[in-house]
Amino acid sequence: MIRESDDVIVKTLARLLVPFIVVYALYVVMHGHYSPGGGFQGGVILAASFVLLCITHGLGKTRKRMSEKLAEVIGSIGVFIYGGIGALCLILGGNYLDYSKLSKILHVTPAEARSLGILGVEIGVALAVMAVMCVVFFAIYTVGESPEDDRSVK
Amino acid sequence: MTQFFLILGVGMCVLVLLCLYRATYGPTILNRAAGISAIGTKTLIILLLMGVIYDRIDMFIDISMVYALLNFIGTVVLAKYLERTGEA
Numbered sequence: 001m002i003r004e005s006d007d008v009i010v011k012t013l014a015r016l017l018v019p020f021i022v023v024y025a026l027y028v029v030m031h032g033h034y035s036p037g038g039g040f041q042g043g044v045i046l047a048a049s050f051v052l053l054c055i056t057h058g059l060g061k062t063r064k065r066m067s068e069k070l071a072e073v074i075g076s077i078g079v080f081i082y083g084g085i086g087a088l089c090l091i092l093g094g095n096y097l098d099y100s101k102l103s104k105i106l107h108v109t110p111a112e113a114r115s116l117g118i119l120g121v122e123i124g125v126a127l128a129v130m131a132v133m134c135v136v137f138f139a140i141y142t143v144g145e146s147p148e149d150d151r152s153v154k
Numbered sequence: 155m156t157q158f159f160l161i162l163g164v165g166m167c168v169l170v171l172l173c174l175y176r177a178t179y180g181p182t183i184l185n186r187a188a189g190i191s192a193i194g195t196k197t198l199i200i201l202l203l204m205g206v207i208y209d210r211i212d213m214f215i216d217i218s219m220v221y222a223l224l225n226f227i228g229t230v231v232l233a234k235y236l237e238r239t240g241e242a
Binding site: 017055 | 212213216217219220223224226227230231233234
């Protein structure tokens with residue numbers, strides 16, 4: 001179990017840095033189709049904020065904000081957003097992830113519908129990547145403490 | 155001017171190799187940590203120089219900021235590991 005760091009500098013720096021990391025991750029997700037980045041990169045930066053929180057403020061305080069169960073739910077929601085937008089295009093008469101067909105329900109031109117569709121898919125990817133990264137990090141960090149591990153030792 | 159930044163970038167790459175030597179053959183783990191941090195900082199500068207050379211600095215600033223951020227988190231994780239194992 002990772003204990004809470006008792007160093008004031010590290011804790012204060014992390015507390016100041018985490019909000020900016022989250023804002024920057026949202027910027028990377030939103031500007032994914034203009035600049036480098038996108039759903040995956042933004043999700044990884046979001047997960048990095050939780051990693052920083054975990055190593056400076058301990059696993060207990062991090063679990064209050066992002067538990068494994070919540071991460072699994074968020075990951076499923078992200079995959080659902082991605083697959084849902086793809087299937088919606090399929091239902092509206094286009095190919096899978098053919099965003100221009102979304103213009104029928106969004107009441108915008110097909111070009112604008114493409115931009116919005118990509119944004120929606122990227123938000124879904126970012127949520128899924130963030131949740132899965134958090135689950136993987138927690139699993140690596142708590143190795144040797146889970147009940148399955150105890151059984152395998154015996 | 156592009157020539158100047160190109161030469162600057164090549165010089166940075168040579169410095170990265172020197173840091174890589176320290177990170178590979180460093181006698182203690184603290185030498186390796188310092189070498190890895192220096193490589194991260196130099197990579198950031200090389201990225202920005204590439205942005206100036208290709209005249210797309212607005213794109214490369216995004217990448218370099220992410221790189222700086224992950225470099226910082228990596229250093230903190232390494233420090234945490236050293237704190238736990240007590241090896242220095």
